Amino acid sequence: MMGSEKPGAVEVVELLLTTDMYNRLEKLTEDDLPPHIRKHYFDPVTKSVKRPIYVTAEDVVKIYGLENVKTVAKALSFVDVEEFGSQLRLTVFDLGAKWLANQKAKALDMIRCNPVLASFYENYDSLGVSYEEAKRLNKPLCADREWIDAKVKELCTDFKDAKEADELLKLVNIKAPEDVRDQLRGLVMNPDQMAEVKKISKALENREYLRQVGLYEIGKLLFVGPPGTGKTSTARALSNWLCLPLVEVKLSMITSQYLGETSKNIDKAFDLAKRLSPCILFIDEFDFVAKTRTSEDHGALKRAVNTLLKAIDEVSLVEHGVLLISATNHPQLLDYAAWRRFDKVLNFPLPDADMRRMILDKILYKIDADVDTHELAERTEGYSGSDLRLVIREAVLNALVEDRRKIDQDDLLRSIEDFDKRISDYKRSVTA
Ligand SMILES: Nc1ncnc2c1ncn2[C@@H]1O[C@H](COP(=O)(O)OP(=O)(O)O)[C@@H](O)[C@H]1O
Ligand SMILES: [Mg+2]
Structure with a gap:
């Protein structure tokens, strides 16, 4: 049978x-x-x-x-x-x-x-x-696109007029974990970063316990580091890894024509996150907040930023199931009022030679490449993960132009040379 x-x-x-x-x-x-x-x-x-x-x-x-x-x-x-x-x-x-x-x-x-x-x-x-x-x-129910769509739709029916709901949806970008492309396994993390990911996932599992013992100061992270070091990718990958919907706040919308409504919309975005909970609320390019606080021009803008900071104060992982992650390339722009909102600052430094080699290996994983990533890692001091991607992309494209799919060490070394040259040209143009 x-x-x-x-x-x-x-x-x-x-x-x-x-x-x-x-x-x-x-x-x-x-x-x-x-x-x-x-x-x-x-x-x-x-x-x-x-x-x-x-x-x-x-x-x-x-x-x-x-x-x-x-x-x-x-x-x-x-x-x-x-x-x-x-x-x-x-x-x-x-x-x-x-x-x-x-x-x-x-x-x-x-x-x-x-x-x-x-x-x-x-x-x-x-x-x-x-x-x-x-x-x-x-994957649990809340990883499904269908569930999140239904939830967002329900929330939007709470608004009296459709325009309001529309404006809110312009301020945020909502993704189901199953739709997030970034994966933790595609990223090379240092021990600090790995430890933090573990802690967060344990905190999520033990929310009830943390509430019982009164430890509320958890789950507000600030990712700090130069551009291209994986801050955005990590925040997104966490959505996938922890299986939490991702609510990305588009801060650039604060300066849009909807300015008058912005403070209200910020509150609504946080409210939305609380209702989607458990979820990740991700505020990228957080330094935007600092820039607007120091500039003198816009009263409404400042109000919006104050609303944002207050909203951050009032959201909690333990109570609402909202994991807040912000990221900034310019920590020096943030004042104490902004800093103190976060209970953990996680550094994303430029990768050292070892990490660069691992990043290269990861990116090259599916590519037919006859290369020595040790040497390449030594040659790329000061490169970010994103720079390494660019270098490999150029090498692959150059090879494709020659109708090759296989790349070798020379392809990459040439690509690195080009990259270095572009950087120094850029620096010269900036200082000129
Ligand atoms: N540590 C890393 N490991 C693997 N890839 C990385 C790493 N850091 C950056 N990258 C790659 O560089 C690209 C840009 O990274 P991103 O997350 O946007 O950087 P940031 O937000 O810090 O500017 C992504 O495609 C990512 O895969
Ligand atoms: Mg980023």
Whole structure:
């Protein structure tokens, strides 16, 4: 019997077992459902997956991109296929569960990252799966684009007029973790940075405990360092890593024509973050705040900045589940009033030779390159991670012009020379 199963049978059974358990067991939540199933049955009005879920052949087609679902389902003795409708039902749960357990590798991989199934199979024979591990591998509801869209839509209906909602959405940029492209594993971090990432993720896990013991001074980070050292990328990658929606405040909008409304909009942006919570609120180019505070011109601008600082005071990771990250290339521009808002300043220095080598290795990872990154790292003192990317990009493009995909040491050394020359030309033009 084993091995002769029709392609798609495992998927049909995953869906039937998962939905059956979800329907029956109140303790299972949307976070326990794997995203492919959850997204399909998600109801944007209630922002939940309503019980009971009825499974149709059409659902299987949409979720897994399979065909001939009815034929596949009919071949399974424990599945009932409605003759005139298209509903699929599990007749005997235990038979289905046993069947899936016998499907070896493919089913096991599936169970391992499906918390609903893992909660059942962890007490079953010796499959060696665990609910905790499946939870770790499975993205929760709030990582889904669908969930965030529904949440934002709901928030916007709170506004009396659509224009207000529109203006708020211009001030912020909201991303679902699944849509964030930056990944921590693509970044080279120094030990301080790694330690901080660990602390933040522990703080998030233990919010309730931190509240109980009254430690609220946590979760407001300021990333400080020269341009191109990975501040923006790290903030975004954290969204992906911690599985938190990312709310980016576009400070440049403060100077826009909506100035009169800005203070109000800032409050609304923070309110939005609190409602999306848990989430990351990311304020990039924070030095903007300092510049406007020292310039004398704009009363309204200053009010907006004061509103922003006050809003920062009033948001908390422990209480609201909002992790605040700001980043600046110009820490010297920030006054004490701005500094003291943050409970942790994380430095992003220019990478040393070791880090430069690791960054080069990471960027070159997928590129066919015959190079000695040790030498390249020695040759690139003072380069940021972003500079290293540029150097490699140039080398790749130059090679492509010569119809080559493979690059070698000379390509990169030439690219570095060009880069150095551009820098010195630039410096000369600035001092001239
Ligand atoms: N430590 C690093 N490891 C890997 N890539 C890096 C690192 N620092 C910078 N980069 C790369 O340089 C680019 C620009 O980085 P970014 O995060 O925008 O810098 P910043 O916000 O500090 O100016 C990104 O594409 C990033 O991948
Ligand atoms: Mg940046």
